[in-house]
Amino acid sequence: xxxxxxxxxxxxxxxxxxxxxxxxxxxxxxxxxxxxxxxxxxxxxxxxxxxxxxxxxxxxxxxxxxxxxxxxxxxxxxxxxxxxxxxxxxxxxxxxxxxxxxxxxxxxxxxxxxxxxxxxxxxxxxxxxxxxxxxxxxxxxxxxxxxxxxxxxxxxxxxxxxxxxxxxxxxxxxxxxxxxxxxxxxxxxxxxxxxxxxxxxxxxxxxxxxxxxxxxxxxxxxxxxxxxxxxxxxxxxxxxxxxxxxxxxxxxxxxxxxxxxxxxxxxxxxxxxxxxxxxxxxxxxxxxxxxxxxxxxxxxxxxxxxxxxxxxxxxxxx
Amino acid sequence: xxxxxxxxxxxxxxxxxxxxxxxxxxxxxxxxxxxxxxxxxxxxxxxxxxxxxxxxxxxxxxxxxxxxxxxxxxxxxxxxxxxxxxxxxxxxxxxxxxxxxxxxxxxxxxxxxxxxxxxxxxxxxxxxxxxxxxxxxxxxxxxxxxxxxxxxxxxxxxxxxxxxxxxxxxxxxxxxxxxxxxxxxxxxxxxxxxxxxxxxxxxxxxxxxxxxxxxxxxxxxxxxxxxxxxxxxxxxxxxxxxxxxxxxxxxx
Numbered sequence: 391x392x393x394x395x396x397x398x399x400x401x402x403x404x405x406x407x408x409x410x411x412x413x414x415x416x417x418x419x420x421x422x423x424x425x426x427x428x429x430x431x432x433x434x435x436x437x438x439x440x441x442x443x444x445x446x447x448x449x450x451x452x453x454x455x456x457x458x459x460x461x462x463x464x465x466x467x468x469x470x471x472x473x474x475x476x477x478x479x480x481x482x483x484x485x486x487x488x489x490x491x492x493x494x495x496x497x498x499x500x501x502x503x504x505x506x507x508x509x510x511x512x513x514x515x516x517x518x519x520x521x522x523x524x525x526x527x528x529x530x531x532x533x534x535x536x537x538x539x540x541x542x543x544x545x546x547x548x549x550x551x552x553x554x555x556x557x558x559x560x561x562x563x564x565x566x567x568x569x570x571x572x573x574x575x576x577x578x579x580x581x582x583x584x585x586x587x588x589x590x591x592x593x594x595x596x597x598x599x600x601x602x603x604x605x606x607x608x609x610x611x612x613x614x615x616x617x618x619x620x621x622x623x624x625x626x627x628x629x630x631x632x633x634x635x636x637x638x639x640x641x642x643x644x645x646x647x648x649x650x651x652x653x654x655x656x657x658x659x660x661x662x663x664x665x666x667x668x669x670x671x672x673x674x675x676x677x678x679x680x681x682x683x684x685x686x687x688x689x690x691x692x693x694x695x696x697x698x699x700x701x702x703x704x705x706x707x708x
Numbered sequence: 709x710x711x712x713x714x715x716x717x718x719x720x721x722x723x724x725x726x727x728x729x730x731x732x733x734x735x736x737x738x739x740x741x742x743x744x745x746x747x748x749x750x751x752x753x754x755x756x757x758x759x760x761x762x763x764x765x766x767x768x769x770x771x772x773x774x775x776x777x778x779x780x781x782x783x784x785x786x787x788x789x790x791x792x793x794x795x796x797x798x799x800x801x802x803x804x805x806x807x808x809x810x811x812x813x814x815x816x817x818x819x820x821x822x823x824x825x826x827x828x829x830x831x832x833x834x835x836x837x838x839x840x841x842x843x844x845x846x847x848x849x850x851x852x853x854x855x856x857x858x859x860x861x862x863x864x865x866x867x868x869x870x871x872x873x874x875x876x877x878x879x880x881x882x883x884x885x886x887x888x889x890x891x892x893x894x895x896x897x898x899x900x901x902x903x904x905x906x907x908x909x910x911x912x913x914x915x916x917x918x919x920x921x922x923x924x925x926x927x928x929x930x931x932x933x934x935x936x937x938x939x940x941x942x943x944x945x946x947x948x949x950x951x952x953x954x955x956x957x958x959x960x
Contacts, residue, residue, distance in 0.1 A: 407922040510880040629857045633818040663862030663953030669780040669895035675950035
């Protein structure tokens with residue numbers, strides 16, 4: 391048998407997912423027996439006898455269509471697909487050719503892949519004069535290096551690798567999570583999770599944007615429960631929705647009902663919303679400005695009237 | 709304002725005043741998984757008021773997949789006067805189009821016009837914040853678990869605009885596992901018939917709430933199934949037009 395030769399494990403880091411798909415690539419798939427691949431969080435030295443020959447984690451290599459590779463040098467890289475890797479982890483990928491009890495291990499042994507965690511900004515804190523903003527965030531792993539960016543523009547900064555040989559983020563990203571800001575101005579913050587995967591390409595994933603005004607902020611009231619740790623039962627960022635009214639009735643075939651909501655209801659203002667039950671293709675709830683018209687233009691025989699209900703919500707309490 | 713307090717948040721919206729209404733949780737539970745042909749339900753107790761709402765989230769989801777909520781609320785009074793209120797809900801997930809997965813639910817009610825009996829006997833007593841109206845009824849309390857709304861959306865559904873889009877992104881890695889959505893009217897959106905019923909020539913579309921766990925976001929999603937081979941102009945094309953409101957929040 392001839393040993394397989396891998397040219398690396400490739401993942402698409404720049405996604406929001408909690409895990410990423412892994413392509414285990416081969417420039418030469420070897421020959422004889424069956425090409426098998428193995429994923430593990432554990433490093434096994436060459437010739438250690440591990441992972442065990444009969445470990446059920448060994449699986450036959452297959453491309454996206456489920457086909458086994460051709461033997462030998464590949465004119466186009468062969469990718470085994472099917473592995474996924476959680477963010478914030480280092481995983482090892484092993485390959486071999488196996489025929490009955492004969493085994494030929496692949497090189498490199500193993501291939502490593504590190505996938506960065508996606509950081510989330512929990513808040514921004516300030517010095518006494520609100521002239522220095524400190525971004526609060528963390529990740530729970532040891533493989534992700536965090537970089538920080540602040541701007542008065544809400545345009546997302548560039549962060550992805552521009553070449554496979556890039557070994558650090560562009561210089562717009564800072565290792566310092568504190569920024570000089572102008573009190574009263576709006577700022578937008580991002581955190582970049584980066585992994586140094588040498589010799590493979592580095593990993594990069596950007597956080598969601600966090601917007602904050604440099605100042606006291608967090609105006610409002612926060613109430614906690616007595617749980618351990620305390621849970622927030624009312625927060626300043628909660629959206630205060632009012633279930634303003636509920637109307638109900640029944641309609642026979644082709645019946646209509648008109649509701650005057652009152653209270654300044656205006657569906658065109660963007661501050662109000664309505665919802666209708668039950669789910670019925672023929673139950674219509676149409677609203678213009680301050681009224682709701684419910685109708686039931688159902689074709690065919692309608693043995694029972696529909697018993698409807700309209701909920702009216704005030705979405706923004708000015 | 710004549711009574712109590714008024715609190716505005718960073719966005720300039722009223723957080724609390726005498727007319728504020730939080731959402732108080734009346735009950736929580738789980739609607740069991742179902743087979744491919746039925747959707748399970750929770751019966752609303754007859755003692756509950758008329759203006760309850762129901763919210764739901766996937767029960768013990770596989771976060772490598774997305775989950776889509778089928779939910780409908782039914783309030784029927786039969787000819788003998790018996791009233792039956794049910795909240796139907798189950799989840800389709802991954803590539804499975806049938807709603808078979810269990811749902812965690814909460815029955816909530818706007819927190820207003822309550823008297824002190826709502827919060828009497830609490831342990832610990834009078835914990836949290838209560839805001840009273842001038843008539844001594846409660847307009848707001850944090851003594852009971854609440855539904856904390858994080859996002860809301862309103863859309864006028866038409867035949868050409870279902871409103872299907874991503875409209876909420878999780879604020880941290882586990883956020884979507886805690887998010888409940890208003891579970892009253894996620895279901896049939898459009899039905900096209902191309903041939904005789906027995907030939908099963910149809911396209912059925914549903915407007916669903918989607919927990920997109922892999923991408924850590926929530927979307928309104930159109931899921932379509934069809935029967936047999938379809939061609940030509942549909943004999944019937946019905947769609948559920950009108951206004952819909954969607955809410956997302958936490959039960960705390």
